[in-house]
Structures are given as structure tokens and as C-alpha cells.
Amino acid sequence: MARAIPTTPRKSATQKRSQAMVETLLDATARVLTREGYDRASTNRIAATAGVSVGSLYQYFPNKEALVAALVARHNRQMLELLRDALKEVASFDLATAIGELVRAAVDAHLVDSALHRIFAEQVPRLGQLAKIDALQQETFLMVRAYLEERRAEISVPDLDSATAICVTAVEALTHEFVINRPEALDGDRDRFIGEVTRLIVGYLRPADGATPRVAAPRRRARTGGL
Amino acid sequence: MARAIPTTPRKSATQKRSQAMVETLLDATARVLTREGYDRASTNRIAATAGVSVGSLYQYFPNKEALVAALVARHNRQMLELLRDALKEVASFDLATAIGELVRAAVDAHLVDSALHRIFAEQVPRLGQLAKIDALQQETFLMVRAYLEERRAEISVPDLDSATAICVTAVEALTHEFVINRPEALDGDRDRFIGEVTRLIVGYLRPADGATPRVAAPRRRARTGGL
């Protein structure tokens, strides 16, 4: 007798296995990428490193691009998570303190796996799905914009869109440059870097009294523990 | 009688021909790169586009990397030229005006061949000689640092090295982002962008009296060295 169609959704046990294999493959991809670079990261090598056959790899990812794109997505998710958390914590701080913590979060985000991050930035071609490497900033933009909107009163910049773009781009670039290419400058001194960048941004968003005629009259400098 | 060694330096006519061929090859490389992207830019295709044989190509460039590296060098030279000129013109201006003109020069530099610039940024892997893609900033750093040193009196930042790095990185990233990824934001409005960025930088270098926001820096460690 013909049984019910066996093409039924997979068992949860199997689903867990699949999930595990995907994770294993992504981990292997990350390892091979950081150790060998993008050019030498062939799908064969990745599969071998994962202790899996190429065939299996192609059961879970249709092509190499999809594999790398999935890794990029995972990495970006991890970085964004830190920023999201920071934005939550910072919601009620005054602007300067908040920006400081956000910059700190940006640094932490770049330290999540800086070696891998460098490979993404320097070697992975931004084509097709991989164009999403920069899309990190897309999401970041929206989150930061929402925050700045909340703090609108403390900001003396007319166009919030441009302002957000400028701040996000500047902080991202500076954090990237110092974490990836000048790590020695941060060694014992991370706070100094954070302070400088914070000053750059806060000075831009809320220019000093007198520079912008009587817009920001009351300067309430709530102390750090403002929560 | 044995003649003088024929391995004598080439004739000037021939040298011109060689020079011309090199230029032709670089032009073809640029065209293929922007039209097809880095992956599809095979040496065969480049040679064909140049109206030259692959063999000839390899007489002038030992490998593909060298070819692309030469193109990158040429492009960077063109961009740097604009900045150098701007720095000369600006030597006697006051800080704010000077920075404005320098930012304008940065925008112009990115417009030299923005399509090619994008390919370099997004697709050409930074490996071996090609690592020099970012080296543009190296030279820029020195030139800008020298200028800031001249204007030391107008600048209230302690460490000039950090300050230069921050300014150069920020301006480069912002210019790049807006020219390459948000050109519509500059269309009729280039001056507005330039003004914003200038304000960002000038406000950082020469913060208004009393407006220096207190930077919230928990666990701040006193230290002297550069960032």
C-alpha cells in the first residue's frame, strides 16, 4: 500500500542536523577565509576543513557566493546586535554620553572578528549578493536616524538624513581604519580614540554656542550616570 | 670585428612606442575593468581590447597583478595631483576656507574616474602590490600633516598625528560614500555637502571656546602616545 507522501517536512532531529551542518560550514568558511584569503578559499578546501564533502556543501548552498554571503550576513548580524544593544542602553543618556557609548559599541563591533572583517573589506568582491557587505550601514543608518530623531532638540543640524549619513559613515570609517589598520593605536588607549571621535561627532551635531546663534541656549550637561 | 654589444639602450623612437603601448594597455585595462568588472577582466580580453596580443602584454607587465597595480598607481597619481594643487593654493587661507577648498579637491579627485574608482574599491582584492590601493591615504596623510603643522596655531588638538589621521580618514570616507554611492545627493548641491564636511572637520580641529563637550570616557587611562 502506498504510504503518505514521504516528502513530508523533515523531522526536528534532522532539522537540527542540517542547522548544525550549516553552522559548521560557515565556521569552516570563516577559518579558511582568514587563514588562506579569499582566492585560496576554494569550496573544496572549505568542505575539507569542515570535515564534510563538497557534495554536502552544495546541498546547503547553491554556490560559493551564497556560502560567503551567508557568512557575511551572520557576521553583520553579530555586529549589528552590539549596536542595537548600545542604542537601547543609551536611550535616555544625554547626547555626548550617548554618542560616546555608541562609538564604543562600534569599536566593539569591529573587534568581534576583526581578521574576518578585514578579509571582507579587502578581498571579497562586492558583487551580486555580496554587495550586501556594505548593507550593514543601511540598517545602521535607520537605527541611528531613529535615535537622532528622538534627540532632535539637542541637535542643531537642519537635515537629519544627511546628518545621519555623515555621522554613520564617519564613525564606521574611523572605527574600521583604527581597528583594522592601526590597532596599535588602540592598545592601551581605546578611550582616547573614542573620546576624539565622540568630540568630532558631537561637535558636528551640536555646534558650540555662538557658532550657531542662540539655537542651543541651555547647556545641560547631565553627568554620565544619567540613566 | 665584433661590434659593440647590441644590447644597447633602446632608441628614443622605440621608447616612445613602448611608452605608448603601456598607456594603451592601461587605458584598455581601465575600460575592461569598468565595463566588465574585475572577474571578467582577463588578460586576453584586455589585450584584445587594446588591439594588442597577450604576448605583447606580458612583455611589458610580468603578470596581471602588475598590470592592475600600474593602473591603480596612475589613477592615484591623478587624484593626488588635485590634492597637491589645492594644498598649494590654500597655503595662505584661513583654516575654515582652506579646509573647504581641500574638501572640494577631495570631491574633484573622486570624480576623476569614479566608475573606475568604484571597481578598485569594490572588486579589486587588496593583495600583494594591490595593497597599495589604500596607500593613497599614506601620501595624503603626509601632505595634510605638513599643512596642519603650518597652521598649528589655529588648531587646538594635542596630537597632530591622530588629528591628521582622523581628518583624512573621515574626509576620504565621506567623499567616497557620497560620490560613489549617493551621487544624487551631490547633484545640484555639491556645496552643501562640502559645507557640512568642512564644518565637521573645522569644528573638530578648532572647537569653539567653551563648547568642548565633556567626553564621557569611563575608565579613562592617562597616556601620552599617539592614538
Add this chain to the structure above:
DNA sequence: AGACAATGCGAGTCATAGCTCGCAAATTTA
């Protein structure tokens, strides 16, 4: 247990790209 589906395997296929090498054309020297 037995049968059938799902998952895993990896040697092998196919395509492409970097690069070479022997010959031809052009240019120079005497």
C-alpha cells in the same frame, strides 16, 4: 526486519584564465 526515503560522499567533468614559446614582421646595422 524490510523497504524506502533522505542525506552524505568524492572522484571526475567542464570551463576558464594566466601565462609561454616558437615563429613572423619590422627595424637597425654595416
Add this chain to the structure above:
DNA sequence: TAAATTTGCGAGCTATGACTCGCATTGTCT
């Protein structure tokens, strides 16, 4: 003009890497 040398050519060699496909193993259901 004839020999010598440089420059240009492009078919083809070699290596490599993305991806496939038929078989083996594992797992599930009755």
C-alpha cells in the same frame, strides 16, 4: 641589400576551481 636583433604575435599548455552525479550510508516507518 643582407645579416642581426628587437618587437609583436596568438594558438595552445597547464593549472585550478566551481560544480555534478551516481553510489553508499544512515535513518524512518510499518
